Amino acid sequence: MDQNCQLFPRSVSRFISVQGVFQAFSCKNFTIESFLDFRLDSQDQCDLFDDGSLHKADRTHLITLLQGTLEKQEVINEYLQTALSSQRTVLGLELVTRAILLCGIWELLFSPKTPVNVILDEYITISKCLLSEKGYGFINGVLDKLAGQIRSDRPPHLVEKMDMKTVDTAA
Structure with a gap:
């Protein structure tokens, strides 16, 4: 991701x-409120890349996504496990990989x-910032597979061509 580009608030x-x-995986005393107080300024902006440039976040979307992901972890983990090979478990994934996928x-x-294409593009872009090439390829494979299973708004020709084998790329 070009760190100097203007990012949309939902991307942020x-x-x-x-x-x-x-952070929630890493800290026992995690609260969304304290995380947001630390991460965002009074105008809902943050310095994503520690380079001094501020990017505005959509606070409502952020809270909904963060709270929803944390509250629905069990259900999400079940979906995620179906996309992993039998040799992998959700809890065995690196924390950053798991956070992106959840x-x-x-x-x-x-x-x-x-x-679907917006969701895939956004999380692949995030994974390119945080993971190796192999890692973001894994994110792409898992999300693409699950998108075909979860969503019906994908173009039919893409769903038909999708290989439903278990994703087994190393993260």
Whole structure:
């Protein structure tokens, strides 16, 4: 991601949500309120790349996504496990990989007005910032597979061509 580009508020919200889910996995005393107080300024802006440039977040979207992902982890984990090979478990995934996938799957499940291609593009872009090439390829494969299973708004020719084998790319 070009760190100097102007990001849309929902893109910023997705990025921060992934950071929030990661933080929730890492801290016993995590609260959404304290995380948002730390991460956003009074105008809902943040410095995503520690370069001094501020990017505005959509606070409502951020709270909905972060809270929804954390509250629905069990359901999301069940979907995620179906996309993993039998040698992998959800809890065995690296935390950042898991955070990206959980947020993306939450949107596929609970944000039906957001087109699949937007969800895939956003989380692949986030994964390119946070993971290796192999890692974002894994994110792409898992989200694409689950999108075909969860959503019916995908073009029929893409669903028919989708290989429904279990994704087994190393993260």
